[in-house]
Amino acid sequence: MTVVGPFGLSVRDQALEADVQAGLxxxxxxxxxxxxxxxxxxxxxxxxxxxxxxxRFRPLLVMLAAQFGDPYAPGVVPSAVxxxxxxxxTLYHDDVMDEADMRRGAPSANARWGNSLAVxxxxxxxxxxxxxxxxxxxxxxxIQAEAFERLVTGQILETAGPLDGRDPIExxxxxxxxxxxxxxxxxxxxxxxxxxxxxRVVEILTHYGERLGAAFQLADDVLDIASxxxxxxxxxxxxxxxxxxTLPVLHLRARAEATGDPDDLELCALLDGDLADDxxxxxxxxxxxxxxxxxQARRDTVRYAEEARATLAPLPECxxxxxxxxxxxxxVHRAG
Numbered sequence: 001m002t003v004v005g006p007f008g009l010s011v012r013d014q015a016l017e018a019d020v021q022a023g024l025x026x027x028x029x030x031x032x033x034x035x036x037x038x039x040x041x042x043x044x045x046x047x048x049x050x051x052x053x054x055x056r057f058r059p060l061l062v063m064l065a066a067q068f069g070d071p072y073a074p075g076v077v078p079s080a081v082x083x084x085x086x087x088x089x090t091l092y093h094d095d096v097m098d099e100a101d102m103r104r105g106a107p108s109a110n111a112r113w114g115n116s117l118a119v120x121x122x123x124x125x126x127x128x129x130x131x132x133x134x135x136x137x138x139x140x141x142x143i144q145a146e147a148f149e150r151l152v153t154g155q156i157l158e159t160a161g162p163l164d165g166r167d168p169i170e171x172x173x174x175x176x177x178x179x180x181x182x183x184x185x186x187x188x189x190x191x192x193x194x195x196x197x198x199x200r201v202v203e204i205l206t207h208y209g210e211r212l213g214a215a216f217q218l219a220d221d222v223l224d225i226a227s228x229x230x231x232x233x234x235x236x237x238x239x240x241x242x243x244x245x246t247l248p249v250l251h252l253r254a255r256a257e258a259t260g261d262p263d264d265l266e267l268c269a270l271l272d273g274d275l276a277d278d279x280x281x282x283x284x285x286x287x288x289x290x291x292x293x294x295x296q297a298r299r300d301t302v303r304y305a306e307e308a309r310a311t312l313a314p315l316p317e318c319x320x321x322x323x324x325x326x327x328x329x330x331x332v333h334r335a336g
Contacts, residue, residue, distance in 0.1 A: 009060060009330055013319035019071050020323075023063040023080070024056060030081035031088075034128045045109060045121045046128075049088050052104040057216065058083040058187040064327070065191025065205045067320030068198075075140075075194035078132050082144065083187045085129040090151065092122030097159075098242045102235075136194070143189060147182040154178020158245075169250050176217040177210070184213030204311055208324065211308035212331060218301040219335040221246035225288045226336055237285050241275045247300060251293035267291070301335045 011017040035046035062080035063071070094100070095108040096115045102108055110118035133141050154175045162171035188209030192202040224239040225248055239246050249271060256264035267287050275281045288294055305328040315321045 009323060009327055011319070011323055011326075013322075016067065016319040016323060019067065020060065020063045023066070023071065023077060024059055026077045027056065027059045027080045027084065030077055031084060034081055034085060034132065035125070037124070042121070042124060045113060045117060046124055048106075048109050048112070048121075049091055049103065052106045054088075054104060056084065058087055058184060061184065061187040061209060061212075061327070062191035062194075064320050064323050065188045065197075065209075066195035067318070068192055068201045068205070068315070069195025071195055073195045075136050076191065078136060079140065079190035079194045080187070082129045082132050082136070082140075083183055083190065085125050085132075086144070086148065086151075087183055089122040089125035089129070092118050092125070097155075098244070100238075100242070140190070140193075143186060143193075147186045150178040150182035152178075154180075154182070168245070169247070169254060172245060172247060172250055173214070176214055180217040181210045181213035184216065185209035188212075201315065204314060208308050208311045211304050211311065212328065215301050215304035215308060215328070215331045218247055218297060218304060219331050221248060222294065222297050222301060222335040225285060225294055237275070237281045240271065240284060241281060243275075246297075248288060248291075248294045248297040251296045252288070252291060255293060298335050302332050305329075305332045 011020065031050045032047065035043065035050055037043045037046065059080035062076065062083065066073070066076045091103060092109050095103055096110045096118050099110075100108045101111045108118070109121055113121075129144075130141075133144055154177065157171065158175045158179065162168050185206050186209070188205035189202055192205045197205075221239070224236060224246060227236055240249070252264060252271075253268055255261070256268050267284065270280060270284050270287075273280060275284065309325050309328045312321055312324055
């Protein structure tokens with residue numbers, strides 16, 4: 001058993017491991033090349049998050065999906081660079097919106113250079129992704145445009161909040177379907193499509209990415225509360241402190257509203273208070289870590305991961321399918 005990529009997927013097939021490792025290495029080269037500018041400062045800012053590392057989850061999925069066609073087809077690596085550039089660009093913008101100070105264990109771009117330059121750097125990355133897409137053909141451009149529309153719609157829905165009478169949990173699942181699921185679905189789709197896989201395989205891997213993307217985000221929600229050292233480089237409770245409505249908190253609020261339990265209502269009141277206070281945040285984390293709402297969020301994560309696994313059933317049994325199934329396990333494992 002070997003480990004592939006920063007995400008830590010275990011691969012048991014040497015040929016598959018070699019293909020994936022080579023593909024991810026080519027993606028890293030492509031990311032560095034795509035973020036170069038004739039203006040040295042732009043290069044520094046654009047490569048800030050590239051060099052900070054990351055899970056490279058989306059390129060990994062592109063490489064695995066490409067195994068169902070020709071993994072060496074010329075469009076595979078560029079399409080993986082496109083999805084990762086798009087993801088990185090959204091991180092620059094997210095950090096501005098969230099007023100985040102850290103990203104991947106390093107100062108965020110907005111903390112280092114200010115909000116305006118962080119936003120413009122994100123725009124620069126979007127432009128470079130679009131330039132690569134132009135060489136991949138109009139269908140690839142259309143797919144990316146549709147996914148980006150969903151991504152931005154998810155962000156707007158999160159910012160606006162649920163309409164009156166709308167279940168906040170259903171609203172949140174719609175949000176993550178757009179913000180996270182859309183681009184991970186495109187990763188599976190691009191990998192299969194660029195490799196020349198059968199259209200049915202492309203459809204299967206698109207749906208797989210959609211469900212896995214939801215599980216991936218829900219695992220992050222759990223990690224924000226349950227972990228001692230957050231994998232994204234953020235400290236535990238970062239989302240709580242920023243007022244981001246993660247799934248465990250939504251389950252807590254739904255339970256408090258339904259039962260009127262005094263302890264739950266008190267915990268909700270703590271969440272609504274000033275979590276900039278370290279002691280208050282520590283108390284909220286302590287209580288959430290033993291609350292049934294966290295376990296419910298874990299079960300939801302498992303459910304989405306199992307739905308992703310189930311979509312793979314029509315695919316032929318092969319090392320790539322086994323790796324995709326193990327990716328479901330890896331996502332669930334992150335949530336405990």
